[in-house]
Structure formats: structure tokens, C-alpha cells
Amino acid sequence: MNLFGYAALLSLAGALVLLDKWTFGEFGISQPIVGCPLLGILFGDFGTGMFLGTALQLVWIESLPLGGEKPLDYQSAGVVGITSFFFARRLLGSEPSLAWFGLEHKVLFACLILAALATIIGQYADDRLRRVNDGIYTLGSRATRASGVVGAHLLAFLPALLRGALVTGLFLLLTWLVLPVVHRLPDFTRDELLLCPLAIGIAGLVKLFYRRERIPLFAAGVVASGVLWALWR
Amino acid sequence: MGFVEIARGLFALLFFQTSWSFQGRQGLGLKFVLLVTSRTREQRRRIMEHARGALNTNPFSAGALVGAIERAEYDVQELQTIDRFAVTAQRVLAAGGDVFFWQTLRPALTALAVLLALFGSPFAPFAFLIAFNALTLGTRAIGLRLGYRQGRECVPLLQARFDRWTRTLTLFASVVVGMILVPALLGGHPLHVSITMLAMLPLIAVAFIALRRNVSPTYLLIISLLIFAGLKVIL
Numbered sequence: 147m148n149l150f151g152y153a154a155l156l157s158l159a160g161a162l163v164l165l166d167k168w169t170f171g172e173f174g175i176s177q178p179i180v181g182c183p184l185l186g187i188l189f190g191d192f193g194t195g196m197f198l199g200t201a202l203q204l205v206w207i208e209s210l211p212l213g214g215e216k217p218l219d220y221q222s223a224g225v226v227g228i229t230s231f232f233f234a235r236r237l238l239g240s241e242p243s244l245a246w247f248g249l250e251h252k253v254l255f256a257c258l259i260l261a262a263l264a265t266i267i268g269q270y271a272d273d274r275l276r277r278v279n280d281g282i283y284t285l286g287s288r289a290t291r292a293s294g295v296v297g298a299h300l301l302a303f304l305p306a307l308l309r310g311a312l313v314t315g316l317f318l319l320l321t322w323l324v325l326p327v328v329h330r331l332p333d334f335t336r337d338e339l340l341l342c343p344l345a346i347g348i349a350g351l352v353k354l355f356y357r358r359e360r361i362p363l364f365a366a367g368v369v370a371s372g373v374l375w376a377l378w379r
Numbered sequence: 380m381g382f383v384e385i386a387r388g389l390f391a392l393l394f395f396q397t398s399w400s401f402q403g404r405q406g407l408g409l410k411f412v413l414l415v416t417s418r419t420r421e422q423r424r425r426i427m428e429h430a431r432g433a434l435n436t437n438p439f440s441a442g443a444l445v446g447a448i449e450r451a452e453y454d455v456q457e458l459q460t461i462d463r464f465a466v467t468a469q470r471v472l473a474a475g476g477d478v479f480f481w482q483t484l485r486p487a488l489t490a491l492a493v494l495l496a497l498f499g500s501p502f503a504p505f506a507f508l509i510a511f512n513a514l515t516l517g518t519r520a521i522g523l524r525l526g527y528r529q530g531r532e533c534v535p536l537l538q539a540r541f542d543r544w545t546r547t548l549t550l551f552a553s554v555v556v557g558m559i560l561v562p563a564l565l566g567g568h569p570l571h572v573s574i575t576m577l578a579m580l581p582l583i584a585v586a587f588i589a590l591r592r593n594v595s596p597t598y599l600l601i602i603s604l605l606i607f608a609g610l611k612v613i614l
Binding site: 168169170171172173174175177179180183184192196199200203204205206207208209210211212218255258259262263265266276277279280282283284286287290291292295296298299300301302303306331332333334338341342343344345346347348349350351352353354355356360363364365366367368370371372374375378 | 393394396397398399400401402403406407408410411414415423426427438439477478481482485486489490492493494496497498501503504507508511512515549550552553554555556557558559560561562563565578579582583584585586587589590591595596597599600601603604605607608611612
């Protein structure tokens with residue numbers, strides 16, 4: 147498959163995962179901790195999918211859609227993070243002068259930054275999509291037959307799919323643009339790359355669940371995990 | 380309401396938010412679900428004639444709303460009565476559902492999945508998927524059945540369940556948050572805490588203060604990664 151075909155395939159896969167955000171089902175597939183490993187399985191690197199999924203899920207763990215409020219589009223961050231990684235691997239793999247293994251963690255760093263930017267672009271695209279759906283709502287409201295209502299409602303699948311594909315595709319283009327400068331980044335290990343997302347994630351969880359009266363439960367968790375960690379190691 | 384009706388309702392509810400818009404919110408989605416689950420031609424005629432306005436509720440607790448409206452339509456209740464019920468019920472179900480599903484269940488289960496991932500388990504995403512869908516699909520199905528059987532009484536019943544589940548799950552989530560700290564701080568070195576991992580505690584403190592001050596996690600990630608890369612270059 148040529149590069150353009152590969153990018154189209156990644157965009158389509160990303161768009162399908164993003165349908166789960168609110169267009170169809172809401173099964174949780176679009177959560178980065180699920181979406182990234184699933185795309186990882188599809189494109190041949192489950193381990194990196196797990197890594198990016200864990201990191202990106204943690205960062206926006208306390209972003210909540212409460213009371214109709216729209217949180218940051220971290221679902222797009224997950225999709226963009228992993229698809230950018232696969233696209234970069236494909237781009238670098240096709241150039242014999244660049245050794246992939248030396249650049250893997252630098253590319254992961256770039257993918258984390260691109261994923262963060264995707265939350266902003268994704269939210270903007272979400273707003274535009276809902277405006278398009280205003281027209282579909284009007285169409286459905288004017289329908290005089292049941293089939294008209296059903297048709298108008300299901301028509302909303304098309305712009306949602308297009309939105310996902312455009313967001314993913316745009317960031318594949320950005321990956322192609324930033325890749326030539328990635329080798330200038332310092333060397334990282336995966337543990338180091340996880341440091342910032344992990345700290346933000348734990349801070350978010352503490353913000354969500356911490357109450358003075360629950361301190362014994364936190365402590366119990368720490369002890370239980372410590373024992374498990376010692377046994378597991 | 381038999382198995383086939385519940386299965387049909389459950390399937391239709393998967394499309395509940397497909398056409399979510401600023402103007403009608405889930406209004407068209409509700410009409411779609413009611414049309415798919417309606418049993419008689421008369422019921423469909425009433426649904427089509429009834430111009431519903433905007434509606435917004437939690438997608439997972441929408442089953443109860445659909446079940447109760449369907450029951451009211453089946454009983455040929457006055458359209459104004461059904462409307463009044465829908466307006467009140469959507470708010471109550473949204474409040475309870477949002478607190479349980481968005482504020483408690485999803486962060487708790489994602490935290491559990493992250494914990495499993497940090498322990499190196501490849502089953503983390505699947506554990507999340509199974510647990511999350513058991514509860515969300517289960518609530519949709521229970522809501523449909525409860526709504527159809529109890530009518531408007533289903534709302535306080537479901538609300539009471541949400542309150543109970545939220546309390547229990549919050550306790551569970553508190554333990555999970557405590558559990559995440561150990562693999563996060565120790566990393567790959569169970570007994571020899573590395574310098575990098577020692578940076579974690581002040582980082583958590585800074586991130587906590589920033590989040591409390593409503594700094595976006597997006598900017599927090601970008602800034603912290605850039606500072607980290609800068610420090611790597613300098614050191």
C-alpha cells in the first residue's frame with residue numbers, strides 16, 4: 147500500500163473509533179486507554195498502543211461532560227496520538243537513512259504534543275459538527291413521515307464520520323511536517339515520557355476523589371498495591 | 380415489555396445522540412428511538428404528530444425516559460402531561476446520570492484500567508470495556524423496563540439507585556487512586572527509587588494546584604513536556 151493509501155486507512159480507522167464519542171453506542175472504545183491499544187492491534191504495535199493509551203487517558207481523566215458542558219476532546223487526542231505514531235513509523239521506515247529504533251521515543255514525544263493539540267482542534271470540529279446537525283434537526287423536525295425522521299437522524303452519521311477523518315488526516319499531515327525536526331529532540335525513555343502524564347493524571351484523580359474522610363481508603367490502596375507490586379516483581 | 384422489545388429499544392438507544400445539535404440537543408434522537416420502539420400504527424401517528432422540542436439528558440439513563448414516554452403514549456395520555464413529565468424527568472435523570480456515569484464510573488474504571496496497565500497487564504482495555512458496558516448497557520435495559528412498568532415513578536427509583544451506586548463506587552475509586560501511586564512512584568525499580576521518579580511527587584503537587592485553578596490539562600501537558608525536554612537538553 148502506498149503512503150497516501152496508508153494515511154487514508156489510518157484516517158478511516160480513526161474516524162470509526164471517534165464515532166463512539168457520542169454518535170454511536172458510547173461503548174468506551176474512543177477512550178484512549180481502549181482506542182489506542184485497539185488501533186495498536188490493527189496496525190501491528192499493541193505495546194505502543196497501551197503506552198500512548200495509558201498516558202493520554204491519564205492527562206484528561208478529570209475532564210467531565212457534566213451538565214451539557216463540553217470537555218476537551220481527549221478522544222481525538224487518543225486517536226491522533228496513535229495514528230501519528232504509525233504514520234511516522236511508516237514515513238521513517240521508507241527512508242533507509244533514518245534508523246527507526248533510534249527515533250522511536252522522540253517520535254512518541256512529538257505524538258504526545260500533537261495529541262494535546264488535537265484536543266483543541268477536535269473540540270472546534272465538534273462545535274462545527276453540532277452546527278451541521280442543527281440543519282439535520284430542522285430537516286427531521288419538518289418531516290411528516292416516520293421514515294423522514296429516521297432518515298434525517300441517521301444522516302448525521304456522515305458529517306460525524308467526515309469530522310473524525312478530517313481531524314485525523316490533518317494531524318497526519320502535521321506529523322509529516324514536523325518529522326524532519328524530530329531527530330533534534332533529546333533522547334527519552336518510555337518511563338520518562340510517562341512522567342508528566344502520570345503526574346497530571348494522579349493530580350486529576352486526587353482532585354476528583356480526595357476527601358478527608360477517605361484518607362484510610364487511599365492508604366489501604368497504597369498498602370495493597372505495595373504488597374501486589376512486591377509479589378509481582 | 381418482553382425480551383424482543385427491550386433488545387430493540389436497547390439497539391435504538393445506541394443511536395440516541397447521533398444527531399445531537401445545539402438547537403434540538405437529543406430531541407430528534409428521542410423521536411427516532413420512540414419511533415423504532417413503538418408497537419402500533421396509532422402510537423407512531425401520535426409520536427409523529429407530537430412536535431417535541433429540545434431535550435438533553437444523560438445518554439445512559441435515557442432508557443428510563445424512553446420507557447416511561449412509550450408507556451404514556453401506549454396509554455394514550457394527554458400530550459401536555461407527557462411533555463411536562465419529559466421536561467422534569469430529563470433534568471433529574473441528567474443530574475443523577477452525569478454524577479454516576481461521568482463523574483464516578485468512567486474515571487473510576489479508567490483509573491482501574493490504568494492501574495492494570497501500569498502493572499503490565501495486557502487486559503487493561505478489555506477489563507474497562509467489559510465493566511463499563513455491563514453497567515451502561517445494563518442501566519439502559521433496566522431503565523427501559525423500569526420506565527415501561529412504573530411510568531413516571533421510574534425516575535425517583537433510578538435516582539435512588541444512582542445515589543447508592545455513586546457512594547459505593549466512590550469508595551472503590553479512592554482505593555484505586557491509592558493503588559496507582561505505588562507503580563507510579565516506583566516505576567520499574569521496586570526497591571531503588573530512581574531520581575526521575577522522585578520528581579513525581581513535586582510534579583503531582585504542581586499539577587494538582589494547576590488543575591484546582593482550572594488550568595487546562597492540555598496546556599499543562601504541553602508545557603510540562605516542553606520544560607522536561609528543555610531540562611534534558613540542558614542537563
